[in-house]
Amino acid sequence: MNDESRQSTLVPAANAGIDDGRYRALFEQVSCGVLVLAPDGTIQAANPAAHRLLGYEPERSGGVGLKALCHPEDVEREHLDLDSLAPGLTARAVCRLRRVGDEAWFWAELSATRLPDGGIQAILRDITSEREAASRIRNLAYFDALTGLPNRELFREQIDKAIERCRRVDKPMALLFLDIDRFKTVNESLGHSSGDVLLTEIADRLRAAVRGGDSIGRLTTGSDAQRPAGNGLSRLGGDEFTVVVADLEHPQDAARVARRILHALSRPFQVAGQEIYAGCSIGIAVWPEDGANSELLLRSADIAMYHAKSRGGGAYAFFSATMNVSSTRRLALESRLRRALERDEFRLVYQPIRDTQTGRVSAVEALLRWVDGSGQSISPAEFIPIAEEAGLIVDIGAWVLRTACRQGRAWLDEGFAPIRISVNISVHQLRRTGIVDAIDQILFESNLGPQSLELEITESSMLDANPNISAAIGRLTEMGIGLALDDFGTGYSSLSALQRFPIERLKIDRSFVNGVGDNANDESLVSAIVALAKRLSIEVVAEGVETEEQARFLTELGCRELQGYLFSRPLPPAEIEAMLPREAKAVAAAGATAAATGAPERLE
Numbered sequence: 001m002n003d004e005s006r007q008s009t010l011v012p013a014a015n016a017g018i019d020d021g022r023y024r025a026l027f028e029q030v031s032c033g034v035l036v037l038a039p040d041g042t043i044q045a046a047n048p049a050a051h052r053l054l055g056y057e058p059e060r061s062g063g064v065g066l067k068a069l070c071h072p073e074d075v076e077r078e079h080l081d082l083d084s085l086a087p088g089l090t091a092r093a094v095c096r097l098r099r100v101g102d103e104a105w106f107w108a109e110l111s112a113t114r115l116p117d118g119g120i121q122a123i124l125r126d127i128t129s130e131r132e133a134a135s136r137i138r139n140l141a142y143f144d145a146l147t148g149l150p151n152r153e154l155f156r157e158q159i160d161k162a163i164e165r166c167r168r169v170d171k172p173m174a175l176l177f178l179d180i181d182r183f184k185t186v187n188e189s190l191g192h193s194s195g196d197v198l199l200t201e202i203a204d205r206l207r208a209a210v211r212g213g214d215s216i217g218r219l220t221t222g223s224d225a226q227r228p229a230g231n232g233l234s235r236l237g238g239d240e241f242t243v244v245v246a247d248l249e250h251p252q253d254a255a256r257v258a259r260r261i262l263h264a265l266s267r268p269f270q271v272a273g274q275e276i277y278a279g280c281s282i283g284i285a286v287w288p289e290d291g292a293n294s295e296l297l298l299r300s301a302d303i304a305m306y307h308a309k310s311r312g313g314g315a316y317a318f319f320s321a322t323m324n325v326s327s328t329r330r331l332a333l334e335s336r337l338r339r340a341l342e343r344d345e346f347r348l349v350y351q352p353i354r355d356t357q358t359g360r361v362s363a364v365e366a367l368l369r370w371v372d373g374s375g376q377s378i379s380p381a382e383f384i385p386i387a388e389e390a391g392l393i394v395d396i397g398a399w400v401l402r403t404a405c406r407q408g409r410a411w412l413d414e415g416f417a418p419i420r421i422s423v424n425i426s427v428h429q430l431r432r433t434g435i436v437d438a439i440d441q442i443l444f445e446s447n448l449g450p451q452s453l454e455l456e457i458t459e460s461s462m463l464d465a466n467p468n469i470s471a472a473i474g475r476l477t478e479m480g481i482g483l484a485l486d487d488f489g490t491g492y493s494s495l496s497a498l499q500r501f502p503i504e505r506l507k508i509d510r511s512f513v514n515g516v517g518d519n520a521n522d523e524s525l526v527s528a529i530v531a532l533a534k535r536l537s538i539e540v541v542a543e544g545v546e547t548e549e550q551a552r553f554l555t556e557l558g559c560r561e562l563q564g565y566l567f568s569r570p571l572p573p574a575e576i577e578a579m580l581p582r583e584a585k586a587v588a589a590a591g592a593t594a595a596a597t598g599a600p601e602r603l604e
Helices: 021-029 048-054 072-078 128-142 152-169 183-190 192-209 222-226 251-266 294-310 321-340 380-389 393-413 427-431 435-446 459-463 467-479 495-500 520-535 548-557 573-579 584-597
Strands: 003-005 033-037 043-046 089-098 105-114 120-126 173-180 231-237 240-245 269-271 274-276 280-287 316-318 346-355 361-371 420-424 453-457 482-488 505-508 539-542
Touching: 033 048, 043 048, 048 089, 048 120, 072 089, 105 128, 128 152, 152 173, 152 231, 152 240, 152 294, 173 192, 173 251, 173 294, 183 192, 192 231, 192 240, 192 251, 192 269, 240 251, 251 280, 251 316, 280 294, 294 316, 294 321, 321 380, 346 393, 346 573, 361 380, 361 393, 380 393, 393 420, 393 427, 393 435, 393 453, 393 573, 420 482, 427 435, 427 459, 427 467, 435 467, 459 482, 467 482, 505 520, 520 539, 520 548
Parallel strands: 280 316, 361 420, 420 453, 453 482, 482 505, 505 539
Antiparallel strands: 003 089, 033 043, 033 120, 089 105, 105 120, 173 240, 173 280, 231 240, 269 274, 346 361
């Protein structure tokens, strides 16, 4: 507590001022608390305002020391030493004082002045409401309103303090960057209120997971708010959290914290009456090698998190220099991808699907290809996830649908027999209000009948609880558009969803077909899938057929259609036309022309 020269004029003497009629009215009516203390600090007189603040009856005020009313921590912190206060000097402090009886504390601003006769005059002002208001303002500025965790602003303060501490003690620290897996699906399917409930429960589990040796660096009111946190849990926003783990003996110790977090979030959550599996992906960056300051460290942890998520989620990854290269490429691809549509860089190729009973092509699957302006071909496995994360997949998907439908109409106009045009549709497209009207408009503009279009959906689309999806699927079926379930068996398959949705075809994933002929387990799985589909009156298409042995096995099982390199790779429209069947009248016309010219007839 700092001393400064200031002479009190309210009460000139501890033993005489109160009896002086000139000061009595002011002493009793002033709104702040006024105490007159003996030289040893015991209360000799107190005005009514002081009695109300401290809860003392007037007749019981005397004999109580002012320091005895102060919180012990504040006495120590503020060096509230009235004995050494020199005459004519004033000491000020902000401390907690206790009310008698209820053991409650209130915050007071205390100003004590040593009078010429050796006594002390103290003025008290209750500042509890001011402190609470300041605390609320700080909470709004530095704490997340939903979870109560430190937000991005406070996180930056914490990590800067943690870095400074680790620099002083010469020990490494780690930053864990967490992103919740499948949170967007929950948020979009069950609504934002359910998403908020899930985030709150996740925050509670994270608190428990990092307690003890990895305690939460959550700041409190008072001077505690200024203490640097050795370890800290924060919510940066959305479904992103961070954990700062300081004073590590070895950087690899951070993996122990990551594993504990993964385990805590692996258990299901109960949200809106449903059992939700969230999980998370964690990127770990270590100071100082992965970043000398908080900004670089956060960037490295973010990159590592995306690497962990790319492996399917539910995992952690330490940052490495090769990840930085990969992240730079990803950002560059996203930038180029945003301009790919307007630059006409996308192309569709078509892979034939062969009917096992007729041996003819019964359908083609439209597959997207991207060749950028420099002539570089980018794999769909690389750019499709980027398009989904960047929100570009809806516009790209609309282009694919429009282009495929126009091509289907062109083949019909050229005399080819009607075949199915199979197009993949993203769950992001199905969630959009108006997707059915958009598809209907595309069919109208291309003059293609709905029976010629088949949409391939994923298992995640079927399990998505978004009401827009089930409504869209119902309307698409009513229009006569067929639905196929792609990559069956690789996701979270739901037999009840197969019964609930009007699926016409199951496409067995190539990962199972590859093992046919070599792996008895894969053959058993394929046999079971085909048997299940037959029971449900669903046709089966086997993808990735590459050998005659696979084709024979699948045909004998009862697979109606096969697709794979055994028959053809995906080809541009002009090259695949040689495989497409023609209308009967077109074949007859071709035969008549061949007879007249002596040219051999080409049979499709």
